[in-house]
Amino acid sequence: MNxxxxxxxxxxxxxxxxxxxxSKAQAARALGNYGAxxxxxxxxxxxxxEALSYRPNExxxxxxxxxxxxxxxxxxxxxxxHFGLATRGITDAAKKAGYNVILVNTDxxxxxxxxAVRVLLDKRVDGLxxxxxxxxxxxxxxxxxxxxxxxxxxxxxxxxxxxxxVAVDMAKISLQATQYLLGAGHRRIAFISxxxxxxxxxxxxxxDSSQIADRLEGMRQAFLADGLPFPEDLVxxxxxxxxxxxxxxxxxxxxxxxxxxVVASDGLIALSxxxxxxxxGLSIPADVSFxxxxxxxxxxxxxxxxxxxxxxxxxxxxAAAKALIRQMEGLxxxxxxxxxxxxxxxGSVGTVRAAAAAPKLGQLAGEPA
Amino acid sequence: MNxxxxxxxxxxxxxxxxxxxxSKAQAARALGNYGAxxxxxxxxxxxxxEALSYRPNExxxxxxxxxxxxxxxxxxxxxxxHFGLATRGITDAAKKAGYNVILVNTDxxxxxxxxAVRVLLDKRVDGLxxxxxxxxxxxxxxxxxxxxxxxxxxxxxxxxxxxxxVAVDMAKISLQATQYLLGAGHRRIAFISxxxxxxxxxxxxxxDSSQIADRLEGMRQAFLADGLPFPEDLVxxxxxxxxxxxxxxxxxxxxxxxxxxVVASDGLIALSxxxxxxxxGLSIPADVSFxxxxxxxxxxxxxxxxxxxxxxxxxxxxAAAKALIRQMEGLxxxxxxxxxxxxxxxGSVGTVRAAAAAPKLGQLAGEPA
DNA sequence: CATCGATGTGAGTCCGGTCTCAATCCTAAG
DNA sequence: CTTAGGATTGAGACCGGACTCACATCGATG
Numbered sequence: 001m002n003x004x005x006x007x008x009x010x011x012x013x014x015x016x017x018x019x020x021x022x023s024k025a026q027a028a029r030a031l032g033n034y035g036a037x038x039x040x041x042x043x044x045x046x047x048x049x050e051a052l053s054y055r056p057n058e059x060x061x062x063x064x065x066x067x068x069x070x071x072x073x074x075x076x077x078x079x080x081x082h083f084g085l086a087t088r089g090i091t092d093a094a095k096k097a098g099y100n101v102i103l104v105n106t107d108x109x110x111x112x113x114x115x116a117v118r119v120l121l122d123k124r125v126d127g128l129x130x131x132x133x134x135x136x137x138x139x140x141x142x143x144x145x146x147x148x149x150x151x152x153x154x155x156x157x158x159x160x161x162x163x164x165x166v167a168v169d170m171a172k173i174s175l176q177a178t179q180y181l182l183g184a185g186h187r188r189i190a191f192i193s194x195x196x197x198x199x200x201x202x203x204x205x206x207x208d209s210s211q212i213a214d215r216l217e218g219m220r221q222a223f224l225a226d227g228l229p230f231p232e233d234l235v236x237x238x239x240x241x242x243x244x245x246x247x248x249x250x251x252x253x254x255x256x257x258x259x260x261x262v263v264a265s266d267g268l269i270a271l272s273x274x275x276x277x278x279x280x281g282l283s284i285p286a287d288v289s290f291x292x293x294x295x296x297x298x299x300x301x302x303x304x305x306x307x308x309x310x311x312x313x314x315x316x317x318x319a320a321a322k323a324l325i326r327q328m329e330g331l332x333x334x335x336x337x338x339x340x341x342x343x344x345x346x347g348s349v350g351t352v353r354a355a356a357a358a359p360k361l362g363q364l365a366g367e368p369a
Numbered sequence: 370m371n372x373x374x375x376x377x378x379x380x381x382x383x384x385x386x387x388x389x390x391x392s393k394a395q396a397a398r399a400l401g402n403y404g405a406x407x408x409x410x411x412x413x414x415x416x417x418x419e420a421l422s423y424r425p426n427e428x429x430x431x432x433x434x435x436x437x438x439x440x441x442x443x444x445x446x447x448x449x450x451h452f453g454l455a456t457r458g459i460t461d462a463a464k465k466a467g468y469n470v471i472l473v474n475t476d477x478x479x480x481x482x483x484x485a486v487r488v489l490l491d492k493r494v495d496g497l498x499x500x501x502x503x504x505x506x507x508x509x510x511x512x513x514x515x516x517x518x519x520x521x522x523x524x525x526x527x528x529x530x531x532x533x534x535v536a537v538d539m540a541k542i543s544l545q546a547t548q549y550l551l552g553a554g555h556r557r558i559a560f561i562s563x564x565x566x567x568x569x570x571x572x573x574x575x576x577d578s579s580q581i582a583d584r585l586e587g588m589r590q591a592f593l594a595d596g597l598p599f600p601e602d603l604v605x606x607x608x609x610x611x612x613x614x615x616x617x618x619x620x621x622x623x624x625x626x627x628x629x630x631v632v633a634s635d636g637l638i639a640l641s642x643x644x645x646x647x648x649x650g651l652s653i654p655a656d657v658s659f660x661x662x663x664x665x666x667x668x669x670x671x672x673x674x675x676x677x678x679x680x681x682x683x684x685x686x687x688a689a690a691k692a693l694i695r696q697m698e699g700l701x702x703x704x705x706x707x708x709x710x711x712x713x714x715x716g717s718v719g720t721v722r723a724a725a726a727a728p729k730l731g732q733l734a735g736e737p738a
Numbered sequence: 739c740a741t742c743g744a745t746g747t748g749a750g751t752c753c754g755g756t757c758t759c760a761a762t763c764c765t766a767a768g
Numbered sequence: 769c770t771t772a773g774g775a776t777t778g779a780g781a782c783c784g785g786a787c788t789c790a791c792a793t794c795g796a797t798g
Contacts (some may be wrong), residue, residue: 008741012784028785035787036745058491059431060784064753068428070471070492079457079683081450088448091474100488102439103472105460119469122427123439271666278670297640298667301647314448381754392778397755404757405775429754433783739798746793752769763776765795 011054020048021143031056062124063166070100071324072120075154076108081267082294082313083131086154089317090129097325099126108133108196114140127151127324135210137161150327154320157210166320168311170211173341174218177263177291177309180343185352186261186289190234190252191219192245192273193265201235212237213267215293219263219281234259242272249276253288260352261289267296274302285350295344302345312343380423389417394613400425429495439469440693441489443499444523445477448638451663451682452500455523458686461499466694468495477565483509496520496693504528509625519696523689526579533702535689537680539580542710543587546632546660546678549712551595554721555630555658559603559621560588561614561642562634570604581606581634584662603628611641618645622657629721631657636665643671654719664713673716680710 017027022041029035030045031054037045048054062068073090075083091101102125103361104116113133117140120128125152132138138158145151145163153165180187195212197205207213216235223230234252239245249272252259262277264270277288284290284304292299295310316339326334386396391410396471398404399414400423402642406414416424431437442459444452460470471494473485480504486509489497496519501507507527514520514532522534550558564581565575576582585604592599603621608614619643621628632645639661646657653659653673664679685708695703 010784014749014784024785025750025787026746029747030785032640032786036747038746041746055487055491057432057493057784059428059437059493060753061786062753063432063755063784064786066753077457078447078460079450079453081448081453084450084453087472088474091447091472095473100471100473100492102469103456103460104464104469105457110713118424122424123469124426124428196415265575268666271670296667298665298670301640301643301667302670303672342493379754383754393755394757394778394780395776397757398777400754403775407776410776426754429783430756432754432785433756435783742795742797744796747791749785749789749791751788752786758781759779760786761777761779763784765772768770 010057012052012057012073013053016045016049016052016054017026019052019100020044032061057212065230066124068124068126069098070102070123070125071321071328072102072104072117072123072125072128072311073117074104074106074113074120074128076131076133077105078103079105081296085313086131086317086320089314089319090321092316093321093325097321099321099325106133108194110134112136117141117144121147121149125149127328129154129160129320129324131155132158134208135213135339136206136208150324152320152324152327154316155211159210164323164327164336166316166323166337166339167211168213168316168339168341170341171218171221173309173343175222176218177343178219178222179225179291180345181261181263181291181349182222182228184289184349187228187352188234188259188261189219190236190259190262191216191265192236192239192248192252192262192269194239194245194269195237195265197237201237202233203230203232207237215265216256231259233257239269242275245269245272246276246279251272253280253282261291261349264290264292267292267294270299270306274306284348289349289350300346302348306348307346308344310344311343312339315339370438379426380421381426382423385414385418385421385423388421389413401430415487420545434505436495437493438467439471439492439494440697441471441473441492441494441497443475443482443485443489443497445500445502446474447472448474450665454682455500455686455689456644458688459690460682461688462690463694466690468690468694477563479503479506484512486510490516490518494518496527496697498523498689498693499527500524501527503577505575505577519693521689521693521696524580528548528579532622533692533696533705535685535692535708536580537685537708539583539710540587540590542678542712543584544591545587546712547588547591548594549714550630550632550658550660551591551597553658553701553718555631556597556721557600557603557607557626557630558588559600559628559631560585560634561605561608561615561617561621561631561638562570563608563638564606564634564661566606570601570606572599572601576606581694584634600628602626608638611644614638614641615645615648617638618642619649622646622651628657630660630718633659633661636661636663639663639668639675653717658719658721659717669715671717675717676715677713678710679713681708684708 013028014024019023025044026041028041030037094101106116108110110133129152131154135156136159138161141158142161151163153163155167157165193212195209220230236248239248264273282288291307293309295308299306299308319337382397383393386393395410396414399406399411463470476480478501498521500523504525505528507530510527511530520532522532524536526534562581564578589599605617608617631642633642651657660676662678664677668675668677688706
């Protein structure tokens with residue numbers, strides 16, 4: 001066939017037009033499928049395009065349509081299965097509607113998020129889905145919103161911003177989960193999260209993350225409803241890497257006032273917490289009860305299988321994309337689908353009585369029966 | 370301040386130029402940081418840009434520079450932690466070099482991959498990283514390569530295509546792992562993969578995936594080296610969803626000729642295999658030995674912890690991105706860094722029960738009994 | 739047979755930048 | 769006091785499509 005000397009620049013409408021012996025305008029119309037084109041011309045143009053293996057330059061097309069058919073997704077860390085699943089939901093819904101996804105990780109760093117948003121805006125994405133690193137410091141997102149670019153929040157709210165948000169009712173599920181633990185006799189319940197704060201947690205601490213704040217609020221309410229004091233000292237934020245998480249776990253499980261149950265804020269933390277518990281020679285749930293957020297397949301494989309709070313992550317990602325696309329197409333905001341998390345009771349939560357029977361670390365259960 | 374009537378179109382160089390009282394060309398030079406510009410002009414332009422909060426339109430910029438500073442990544446499924454990690458490596462390296470990533474999932478479907486590549490090319494990505502669904506049917510990738518667009522393969526080779534590939538030496542690690550199993554007395558070793566094939570596996574089957582083909586080749590060599598027959602009947606491909614994997618697992622573990630060890634081709638399969646083993650009431654490694662590809666954090670949490678083949682997935686992703694960027698910048702191909710997988714011996718591989726009586730094979734499995 | 743609305747069609751502008759080219763300034767050398 | 773040569777500068781082309789507008793064409797209507 002032809003020699004494929006191919007290094008040269010791409011084939012353009014002009015080339016196709018010339019080959020089909022029509023004007024550039026007509027070729028563009030036939031190719032772009034708009035305007036009026038006679039069958040004869042359309043045929044010739046399409047044939048010529050085929051022959052030259054013409055491919056439209058989406059960049060050029062985007063330039064004057066103003067639509068890039070691309071949405072930007074800003075998440076904390078795609079390596080985290082939670083975001084992996086959510087992203088899958090997003091990309092699936094996006095693809096179905098003819099959109100592509102540019103993905104950016106922020107490592108939950110606000111500066112990185114600001115930069116990410118700016119770059120995506122410069123690339124003229126049609127809309128943004130953001131899992132905000134902070135629900136408090138959201139000036140950059142406010143600007144996006146005000147500029148009129150469609151924006152949807154995932155997982156966490158944007159504080160006072162009136163932006164469509166796809167997330168589960170964390171306070172509610174946290175309340176339920178805590179009631180479950182309280183019902184099993186637990187009073188000393190630890191909560192471990194990587195959320196960064198300036199100072200140790202206190203009741204009046206304003207948290208950056210609406211998600212964590214809501215969870216703590218749910219816990220607090222559960223204790224309050226039962227007229228019990230909320231063990232603030234067992235709320236441990238700033239858990240960083242695996243080592244840090246392990247040492248925090250050891251801390252809350254030691255001493256006369258130790259925790260009888262531990263709640264891990266996400267799957268990554270859960271891994272280190274469980275490891276630390278095993279290292280201490282404690283057994284779940286006999287010595288310590290364990291509960292974690294997010295239901296990953298592997299939580300069924302441990303012995304005992306872990307009790308978790310399952311969130312419809314994939315569906316939430318898909319919903320976020322759909323909501324965004326609706327906005328981009330100028331449709332009215334649909335009624336916000338409220339996603340609900342569910343408590344999946346497997347084997348990692350036991351009654352406190354069982355723990356009292358285990359004399360492992362001295363006063364393991366300093367609980368007056 | 371100013372009324373922010375803001376719905377209107379974006380601020381352009383022309384606007385900035387007017388505000389700074391210079392020509393569009395000069396404003397562009399000052400903003401784009403190229404050509405010669407006097408200090409005076411630069412200052413005024415920059416000030417004006419700041420005042421108008423000008424942001425360059427990357428689309429327009431890409432149009433005539435020909436570079437979009439975007440790379441396309443085509444993977445099977447971002448939901449799979451393997452790709453999640455690899456993608457993180459890619460995005461990190463890309464970001465460091467000033468590139469963004471457009472992500473597309475293919476579900477290992479060739480048609481989807483063809484479409485993905487075409488869309489990405491239309492969007493004028495500067496380069497592509499692809500984990501090819503098939504190592505055989507690669508015409509679409511050959512075209513990309515021939516058109517001169519930088520291309521790098523991840524995980525799997527592209528068959529006969531001379532494209533830079535970042536992957537571990539699967540045949541080698543598979544050989545080692547198999548030797549390890551053989552050393553523990555296993556002769557009936559099952560291999561389960563989701564790879565789709567037209568017919569059941571036979572020795573001369575041509576597999577779509579170089580990765581799986583290499584693993585099987587490694588196994589075969591290990592058996593051959595010991596003068597043992599390779600149990601082809603235990604090679605089970607086409608494992609689809611979780612149910613299918615479980616039933617396949619049951620099959621290979623039943624009957625007089627059942628397997629004494631099972632190798633899971635990836636983390637997703639591993640989950641279902643282990644579940645099936647547990648459901649059968651068999652224990653690992655006493656009744657069945659288990660080995661899986663990819664080392665995920667949770668593999669340490671099961672009882673016993675799982676013996677795995679660890680791959681430097683993150684680094685491979687980063688390396689793929691770096692190699693691609695090198696190509697895009699016209700630099701010569703660097704010496705291909707060969708990544709090596711390692712066998713992490715934890716507790717899921719034990720000696721074959723029948724052979725367990727033989728003292729000399731007693732300690733082969735390592736510390737966990 | 740003249741008229742009108744519905745196509746078809748080509749020339750040319752525009753999107754928002756980059757980049758070429760010729761003209762203009764300046765400054766130091768001759 | 770000229771003048772050569774580098775630094776600045778502005779006009780305008782250009783990237784590759786989409787889209788406006790004026791100008792045919794054509795069958796149907798009256």
